[in-house]
Amino acid sequence: xxxxxxxxxxxxxxxxxxxxRAQALEALAAQLDELNEAGVxxxxxxxxxxxxxxxxxxxxxxxxxxxxxxxxxxxxxIETRGLLNGGVRSRIFDPENPRIIVPRLLxxxxxxxxxxxxxxxxxxxxxxxxxEVFEQVPERAVRIAQFVPxxxxxxxxxxxxxxxxxxxxRVPSSFDLGGRTRGSASKFSLVAGVLMGVLPAVWALRQQxxxxxxxxxxxxxxxxxxxxxxxVAASVLNARNPQGRWGLAVPVMLPAAVAASLSVIVVPLRAxxxxxxxxxxxxxxxxxx
Amino acid sequence: MxxxxxxxxxxxxxxxxxxxxxxxxxxxxxxxxxxxxxxHPALTATxxxxxxxxxxxxxxxxxATRWVESAGGPPRKYYRLTDEGRAALAEGTTAWSALxxxxxxxxxxxxxA
Numbered sequence: 001x002x003x004x005x006x007x008x009x010x011x012x013x014x015x016x017x018x019x020x021r022a023q024a025l026e027a028l029a030a031q032l033d034e035l036n037e038a039g040v041x042x043x044x045x046x047x048x049x050x051x052x053x054x055x056x057x058x059x060x061x062x063x064x065x066x067x068x069x070x071x072x073x074x075x076x077x078i079e080t081r082g083l084l085n086g087g088v089r090s091r092i093f094d095p096e097n098p099r100i101i102v103p104r105l106l107x108x109x110x111x112x113x114x115x116x117x118x119x120x121x122x123x124x125x126x127x128x129x130x131x132e133v134f135e136q137v138p139e140r141a142v143r144i145a146q147f148v149p150x151x152x153x154x155x156x157x158x159x160x161x162x163x164x165x166x167x168x169x170r171v172p173s174s175f176d177l178g179g180r181t182r183g184s185a186s187k188f189s190l191v192a193g194v195l196m197g198v199l200p201a202v203w204a205l206r207q208q209x210x211x212x213x214x215x216x217x218x219x220x221x222x223x224x225x226x227x228x229x230x231x232v233a234a235s236v237l238n239a240r241n242p243q244g245r246w247g248l249a250v251p252v253m254l255p256a257a258v259a260a261s262l263s264v265i266v267v268p269l270r271a272x273x274x275x276x277x278x279x280x281x282x283x284x285x286x287x288x289x
Numbered sequence: 290m291x292x293x294x295x296x297x298x299x300x301x302x303x304x305x306x307x308x309x310x311x312x313x314x315x316x317x318x319x320x321x322x323x324x325x326x327x328x329h330p331a332l333t334a335t336x337x338x339x340x341x342x343x344x345x346x347x348x349x350x351x352x353a354t355r356w357v358e359s360a361g362g363p364p365r366k367y368y369r370l371t372d373e374g375r376a377a378l379a380e381g382t383t384a385w386s387a388l389x390x391x392x393x394x395x396x397x398x399x400x401x402a
Contacts, residue, residue, distance in 0.1 A: 033362070035336065052337060
């Protein structure tokens with residue numbers, strides 16, 4: 001039991017570096033021996049191996065606060081925990097953090113804190129996004145929000161599918177500041193552009209326990225799907241009309257992408273808030289005996 | 290961060306300080322640490338909570354470990370405080386005293402009201 005438990009935990013420690021993983025497993029081996037000696041079943045006190053592994057990963061990589069990047073190279077933030085750490089993922093919607101630009105969830109660079117944007121726009125207050133409010137968000141609103149990125153990604157796929165036959169073998173792949181074509185690539189590069197929106201949209205559709213996680217993932221995926229639509233549309237339109245400045249569609253569409261991803265999380269959140277407020281008001285409106 | 294996460298983080302923070310305090314008294318292996326904590330009902334914790342905290346303290350260099358032969362069983366891994374751990378304990382003790390005093394005053398006033 002001890003060996004199989006240790007092996008099962010080890011199989012779920014992918015988020016840790018090699019040294020941390022080895023150190024954690026060595027300590028766990030000793031602890032499992034102690035439990036064995038005391039006649040205690042590790043499953044009973046530590047829970048299922050995958051859950052315990054997640055606890056370990058959280059304890060070890062959570063040393064760096066979720067708001068801060070894991071590393072910095074020449075001042076540029078680098079993050080590696082985005083897929084594993086819910087706290088890091090919620091960085092893109094952290095209303096209590098007034099910073100609008102925050103380190104990216106995965107890779108190098110920065111991204112938008114939609115929570116700070118929502119607060120600046122007075123759509124919510126910094127302390128509105130509590131677990132109590134997220135629990136009150138109607139399930140239907142959450143499911144609709146989860147489907148938004150798929151619908152947006154579907155637009156990109158539709159644009160490519162409709163235009164495919166009429167496209168030349170090479171299509172614009174990069175643009176200068178004036179929106180004119182700077183470089184070109186095979187038209188199959190458009191498929192990669194579509195996948196940039198489709199894959200996160202599929203990821204966002206998965207079932208998760210926490211409403212906050214579902215909405216945050218849907219908002220991230222909506223942002224990527226919107227960028228995918230604008231880049232694919234710019235390439236297709238410039239391929240058809242090479243003299244055009246369709247590359248400008250990408251920066252012009254950015255505010256729309258931000259608005260779309262903001263809506264995906266703020267609209268359901270406000271529905272949850274309305275329920276909380278209504279419940280809070282209910283006793284006051286009930287006549288006392 | 291949802292409020293329930295904050296509560297969990299608060300408890301983990303207190304337990305981390307409690308583990309440092311236990312190890313300041315004596316070098317212990319993991320189950321002994323859990324037993325020492327269990328002597329105080331409010332600090333009772335399961336191995337599922339304590340072991341990841343020990344891994345974190347180890348990684349942060351606040352505790353050091355060594356293997357010690359055990360009579361009638363496999364060797365045990367003993368944990369002891371490092372200088373960094375003692376500094377963290379001192380800092381945590383000061384912070385806890387200030388927090389505790391402030392809460393006592395606040396809750397005391399609430400009780401009087």
